[in-house]
Amino acid sequence: MLKYAHFFIFITVLLTASAQTGPILPTPAVYQRVNGQFVCSGNLVVDPSEINPALLQSFKDLAKWSHQMEVTPSVQNPMVSFKKLTNVKQDSYSINISERIVISYSSDASCFYALTSLFQLATKQDGQVSFQQCFVKDYPKFQWRGLHLDVSRHFFTPEEIKRFIDLMAYYKFNTLHWHLTDDQGWRIEIKKYPLLTEIGAFRDSTVNEHYTTYPRTYNKVRYGGFYTQEQVKEIVAYAASKYIQVVPEIEMPGHARAALAAYPQYSCTGEHLGVEGLWGVFDDIFCSKEESILFLQDVLSEVIPLFPSAYIHVGGDEAPKTRWKACPNCQAVIKANGLHDEHELQSYFIQRMDAFLTANGKKLIGWDEILEGGLSPNATVMSWRGYEGGIAAASQGHDVVMCPGSHCYFDHYQGKGSDEPLAIGGFTSLEKVLSFDPIPANMTVAQAAYVLGAQGNLWTEYIADYQKLEYMAYPRAIALSTALWSETKPSYNDFLAVLVKYHFPFLEKKNVNFSQTCLKPEIFTKRKANGGIEIYKTPAKGIIASEELISSIPAAKRKIKAHEIVIDQGKSIPAKQINVVAHKALGAQINFQTPPNPKFDNGSLTIVDGQLGARPWKGNEWLGFNTDSVSFDIILEKPIKVKEIRIHSLHDPNSWIWSIQGYEIQLIKFGHGVNISEDYNMDETFILKIKDKKVKQIHVVLYGLPKIPEGQPGAGNTPWLFIDEIEIR
Numbered sequence: 221m222l223k224y225a226h227f228f229i230f231i232t233v234l235l236t237a238s239a240q241t242g243p244i245l246p247t248p249a250v251y252q253r254v255n256g257q258f259v260c261s262g263n264l265v266v267d268p269s270e271i272n273p274a275l276l277q278s279f280k281d282l283a284k285w286s287h288q289m290e291v292t293p294s295v296q297n298p299m300v301s302f303k304k305l306t307n308v309k310q311d312s313y314s315i316n317i318s319e320r321i322v323i324s325y326s327s328d329a330s331c332f333y334a335l336t337s338l339f340q341l342a343t344k345q346d347g348q349v350s351f352q353q354c355f356v357k358d359y360p361k362f363q364w365r366g367l368h369l370d371v372s373r374h375f376f377t378p379e380e381i382k383r384f385i386d387l388m389a390y391y392k393f394n395t396l397h398w399h400l401t402d403d404q405g406w407r408i409e410i411k412k413y414p415l416l417t418e419i420g421a422f423r424d425s426t427v428n429e430h431y432t433t434y435p436r437t438y439n440k441v442r443y444g445g446f447y448t449q450e451q452v453k454e455i456v457a458y459a460a461s462k463y464i465q466v467v468p469e470i471e472m473p474g475h476a477r478a479a480l481a482a483y484p485q486y487s488c489t490g491e492h493l494g495v496e497g498l499w500g501v502f503d504d505i506f507c508s509k510e511e512s513i514l515f516l517q518d519v520l521s522e523v524i525p526l527f528p529s530a531y532i533h534v535g536g537d538e539a540p541k542t543r544w545k546a547c548p549n550c551q552a553v554i555k556a557n558g559l560h561d562e563h564e565l566q567s568y569f570i571q572r573m574d575a576f577l578t579a580n581g582k583k584l585i586g587w588d589e590i591l592e593g594g595l596s597p598n599a600t601v602m603s604w605r606g607y608e609g610g611i612a613a614a615s616q617g618h619d620v621v622m623c624p625g626s627h628c629y630f631d632h633y634q635g636k637g638s639d640e641p642l643a644i645g646g647f648t649s650l651e652k653v654l655s656f657d658p659i660p661a662n663m664t665v666a667q668a669a670y671v672l673g674a675q676g677n678l679w680t681e682y683i684a685d686y687q688k689l690e691y692m693a694y695p696r697a698i699a700l701s702t703a704l705w706s707e708t709k710p711s712y713n714d715f716l717a718v719l720v721k722y723h724f725p726f727l728e729k730k731n732v733n734f735s736q737t738c739l740k741p742e743i744f745t746k747r748k749a750n751g752g753i754e755i756y757k758t759p760a761k762g763i764i765a766s767e768e769l770i771s772s773i774p775a776a777k778r779k780i781k782a783h784e785i786v787i788d789q790g791k792s793i794p795a796k797q798i799n800v801v802a803h804k805a806l807g808a809q810i811n812f813q814t815p816p817n818p819k820f821d822n823g824s825l826t827i828v829d830g831q832l833g834a835r836p837w838k839g840n841e842w843l844g845f846n847t848d849s850v851s852f853d854i855i856l857e858k859p860i861k862v863k864e865i866r867i868h869s870l871h872d873p874n875s876w877i878w879s880i881q882g883y884e885i886q887l888i889k890f891g892h893g894v895n896i897s898e899d900y901n902m903d904e905t906f907i908l909k910i911k912d913k914k915v916k917q918i919h920v921v922l923y924g925l926p927k928i929p930e931g932q933p934g935a936g937n938t939p940w941l942f943i944d945e946i947e948i949r
């Protein structure tokens with residue numbers, strides 16, 4: 221069995237779902253419960269004259285899929301009747317359940333949403349189906365409610381894609397962003413260029429473990445697959461029948477190695493490099509010469525008719541300019557078009573695609589890098605590196621889809637435990653996803669009007685099969701849908717109560733391999749009153765009870781001590797082991813002159829809690845800064861003798877994180893030591909020996925790289941500086 225497969229948690233205290241919110245997720249605008257049940261034998265009689273045949277079919281399919289129920293069309297004594305609403309908010313619907321069921325809807329999509337809500341109100345027992353009597357009034361807050369799925373890094377079959385769509389529809393998502401091409405595989409048949417799939421859809425090897433694990437090893441099994449145009453049409457039609465638009469992504473000019481393996485003449489060098497088996501960002505991208513642009517427009521010509529969606533995604537992210545700088549063809553394009561640099565060249569490239577798509581009745585959408593060098597006139601921006609790209613695009617009057625890594629990347633870890641399956645890094649808990657608002661506080665009302673909505677992104681470097689895809693997507697997708705749909709978002713505890721009581725059993729019934737990480741006890745660290753730390757455990761989430769003190773560790777007086785604390789997490793969950801190095805600054809007060817970035821601010825105790833961050837890193841174990849220097853003071857409980865200071869940082873250039881390049885340490889009253897490396901420092905730990913000084917306060921300045929060097933991912937940007945511990949011995 222797969223290591224991330226289900227475990228079961230036996231909840232000893234009843235979770236109480238609030239009567240005000242009811243069982244429906246995403247939470248409807250209004251839910252009023254009435255005493256009583258509408259009971260039927262598992263067959264709903266519907267007057268077919270009141271809805272169109274497509275909706276009647278959806279009704280039958282949903283009934284079967286959710287509760288093994290039948291829907292029978294008949295004008296004789298119908299149990300369910302439908303009414304059309306006018307002059308209401310877009311996609312509004314209401315449900316009234318008393319002696320019969322009345323559904324009022326404003327659009328076909330809203331009728332479908334009403335049906336998904338209706339079946340969430342149903343329970344089945346001994347062949348009888350009961351519907352809670354109630355009144356529901358509902359409409360979506362945002363119009364773009366999406367999930368993104370990368371099928372390049374790992375391939376999912378058409379059947380799996382349909383299964384994915386079924387769940388999306390049940391939770392009222394309406395957009396599937398289908399990431400069809402990348403360095404590691406081209407997944408869509410293009411008839412004019414058959415080598416794109418013959419060669420580009422298969423790679424000869426795949427990197428094992430995490431790509432930051434050295435030495436790297438490779439699985440040499442040939443891997444791949446693609447969708448024929450017929451399969452694409454079938455999937456798109458299937459999604460459309462559930463009111464989901466499919467937005468295809470054809471990546472350009474970067475993430476092009478699979479295409480260039482098939483047609484190397486469209487790169488800058490013409491070199492044969494093969495389909496990539498490693499994850500990351502690669503220098504070889506599409507050349508900006510006319511032949512390459514025409515090739516991509518040919519590809520788009522075949523993609524456009526397959527997708528009724530108004531949008532075509534052209535990627536635009538992570539395109540290093542290394543090859544373009546050295547390419548005579550690219551330099552000639554710069555000159556001929558009066559461009560200033562390679563960023564403007566990328567902008568030119570995207571504008572050519574924008575003009576082409578616009579002429580073909582489509583809208584271009586791309587990742588926020590398409591802002592660099594000037595935004596193309598009709599472009600919609602997908603803001604992933606934070607909210608800033610979205611704010612910039614909105615202030616220029618462009619539509620925006622938000623998907624900041626902090627809240628919307630479902631390839632991040634969802635739990636802190638070492639039993640979580642391997643993920644790319646980062647930490648995005650269920651609670652954090654629910655707290656997401658696509659409109660950040662610093663956005664003006666005028667800018668906010670351009671925010672179409674948001675989506676969750678499932679990049680699949682570390683999601684090799686469908687079981688794990690479900691584990692990473694659910695239940696976080698339900699939290700995201702709630703954040704995007706619900707005008708009045710429930711509190712996390714209310715959301716969790718409904719999720720666990722009604723939806724976990726349903727997902728279980730549908731054999732969905734969802735994660736139950738949100739129910740695990742939480743383990744956290746606090747400062748001890750007079751130096752040192754205390755480790756606490758809360759009982760399983762959703763149960764109101766007090767925290768339990770597990771361990772109390774004083775700061776070291778003389779010798780450094782290593783503590784191993786084993787925490788029992790309850791039935792069927794492996795015990796958690798925490799290793800604490802009790803050094804002299806354990807639990808010390810930290811005063812920051814440079815505050816951590818809010819995205820990676822886990823509290824100042826993080827760097828004096830005696831716990832070193834694991835690799836691959838999880839966001840919660842570090843303090844992250846995106847400034848080139850960081851300064852703070854460590855204030856000790858009382859003057860102590862210091863022999864050695866160890867500074868632990870993180871080096872992960874693929875994530876734009878560079879280790880500390882130098883430091884300045886000032887032992888208050890005893891002068892200071894400076895150490896700046898001459899070369900790029902790749903070491904994650906700096907060790908500074910001190911001649912047994914007695915100190916009370918230490919002033920620390922840490923220097924990062926001012927800019928990421930050429931040829932490295934994110935070249936030219938300020939790198940992140942991540943610290944997990946300042947150890948004083």
Ligand SMILES: [Zn+2]
Pocket residue numbers: 487488506507508509543544547548549550
């Ligand atoms: Zn070129």
